[in-house]
Amino acid sequence: MDKGWLNKLGPGLITGAADDDPSGIATYSQAGAQFGYGMLWTLLLTYPLMVGIQAVSARIGRVSGHGLATNIRRHFPPWLLYTIVALLLVANVINIAADIAAMGQAASLVAGGRAHWYAAGAGILSVLLQVTLPYQRYVRVLKWLTLALLAYVATALTLNLPWGRILHAALLPKLSWQPDYITTVVAIFGTTISPYLFFWQASQEVEELRADPAAQPLKHARQQAGAQLRRIKIDTVTGMGFSNLVAMFIMLTTAATLGAHGVTQIESSAQAAEALRPIAGDFAFALFSIGIVGTGLLAVPVLAGSAAYAIAGAMRWRNSLELQLTGARKFYAIIIGATLAGTALCFTGIDPMRALYWSAVLNGVIAVPVMVVVMLLGARRSVMGTLVIPPRLRVLGWLCTGLMALAVVAMFATLG
Template identity: 60%
Template sequence: MAGGPTKGWRMRDGRARARRRKPAPIGPPALGAGLITGAADDDPSGIATYSQAGAQFGYAMLWTMPLTLPLMVAIQLVSARIGCVTRRGLAANIKRDFPPIVLWAVVGLLLTANTLNLAADIAAMAQAVHLVAGGPVGLYAAGFGALSLTLQVYMRYQAYVRWLKWLTLALLAYVAVAFTVEVDWPALIRETALPGLALGHDALLMIVAVFGTTISPYLFFWQAALEMESGHDGRPRSGAGLRAQLRRIRADTLVGMTFSNLIGFFIILATAATLHADGGAAIQTSAQAAEALRPLAGDFCFALFCLGIVGTGLLAVPVLAGSAAYAVAEAAGWPGSLDARLDKGEGAAFYAIIGAATMGGVALCFTPLDPVAELFWAAVCNGVIALPIMSVMMLLASRPKVMGAHVIGPCLRLAGWSATGVMALVVVAMLATL
């Protein structure tokens, strides 16, 4: 009996402490799928596009970054919300609610575009290392492909995501580059707020390229898949627990997409202040952008740019291969997860798709295909496929039978359809310029 009051006091004190305990603030530990997805958007092919924009048009292309940011945030929020609420990836949801021809058309285009993008990114990483250290480009390409594949297959998902978060720091190299060169700040502010760009054929084509590299379908599939995977952590996915997850997703996606577009802004800025100011160098790959910067900005700036290419490539390659694997596995009805253990016989088909996509990209590096052509056709595929996928995502996210009580609200619905409408204009412009 003597212990009774003490025990009761401890229980009451514990309940009081629990009531006083505040929710953990959203900080770095809460950042994950949105941050990684946004950083992966600035892959070597994206770096090449932003470098072309800065070198060819100078500060006059900076306005595209603040314009695309709200569109990018809206559509990535929709994809992440679908993955979180339904606990299915995009392909699984499309399979359940749309005819098979829609499903396989989307998955086929995604796989083609991702493989071409993989080839361009792996080649750019290999060329960047060659610029710094010399040596065989083909060997570097094979090494990067093998490294990425090994990490995806044999590293546990949670540890893998932690490493991907650290790789996003490589993108800060482009911020450093911008602050090591001379910038015309009045022109920067003027062209960002009130661009004086004449919309001729070349300018329109560049705007299409910037939109295509900023809003890409593989990012939709990847973020939805990562939010689906986060359900493996044992946290509740109903009631207050689900609402907390959706709040985290909003913050994570806003930070990730802002980070992505800010880096794109600084890449355009750095190349505008150097290459365009020097006469507008012809830039076709991210490695050429790095090489062109060396005589103008110095060896330190050149080394930072190369570091960013390799770091973003290591981040983007698993995103490209992983998003393709999720899409194909879900469409075929195969089990697939980055948490699967191949040594225990789990996820063999899923990892086979990752291997095929990654090694297919490596193989294309050894063909006579023009890397610029690869980037172009990858952009075409991404632009064409983005429009129907965005439309399908908006329909899915608005259906109560899919989302239950968590259908998207009127503000996000308006923003998402606005992004879809803008992408429709971009696709029409792309087809017209062909």
């Protein structure tokens, strides 16, 4: 594989991989178990829309030289900024709790022992990695962790899949207005299009900018724009494609095994792994479980880091994973506090599925206004200079925003 092409992968790849966190794995597993191959079309639909909104977020970071929270603070009312940031923090902590709980359960299934202690170890390890490793080394760790997602590709490829039926279901789906069907579609949209991913990718572009002494915000260095915008495009298209491809293989695995054997209710990613064992064998079970732990180690830092970038940007605090702990105490305090708070929730007897449910509700509430703000920022010359987002990205971004708004309306309709 071309090393130059690999070097173009970073923020987009990590963002896409983090989207397939243990919470997402549970959602895709449930979709496959309950509806077989009938939900694959959602991944084909969300892919270009994800590329659009994530590319806009990345461009804002690289062109302006600031993360989303800083740009929102500079161009929108304080009440909007603080509401978005507060809801993001709460949703991320709940999501961290659900992910760490799933990691503990998966590790316990494979190695034995108490799930809670594995969860505690995962939370502490995540904190140590973020606090002790400089950004450039930490990014290399996260890139390697994306390989954990290949476990789901490998799991599916151990099965004898009916590719003709799969292609037909993906391209010519049978749609339904049944409440369970609509709820699952909304859950998939909410899982694939999440506000924390916007904040993370924009902030990682700023980190990449700071890490290169020769780089400048593109609004002030038009000569660098061509190469950097091409890199962002390749990175985002690849990262979101990888994310949706893995989600597809998770659906395929659970559809061909659990769904085909009448197991249609999955309440966690660990339960999906455990249910695979008697149907697909120990090897598939082990791969699925190891993938949960690996993706959790990737996703938890992204959840905690995106919250820290958002709060630090809103409060004008120094923020960078390249800085040492003593150079950005408040920033790292948010990372540590969010991760440990999520870990502590695992010891409270909180229902992981209820946690996921409320996290999805909060993410749905936040997503639409954040996406509207992102699109408005991307079109403002005061933010982007002459590098405002082009028409094609505007169309994709606003389509994604409109689709998410419909998903949120559907979500609240199902709450009734």
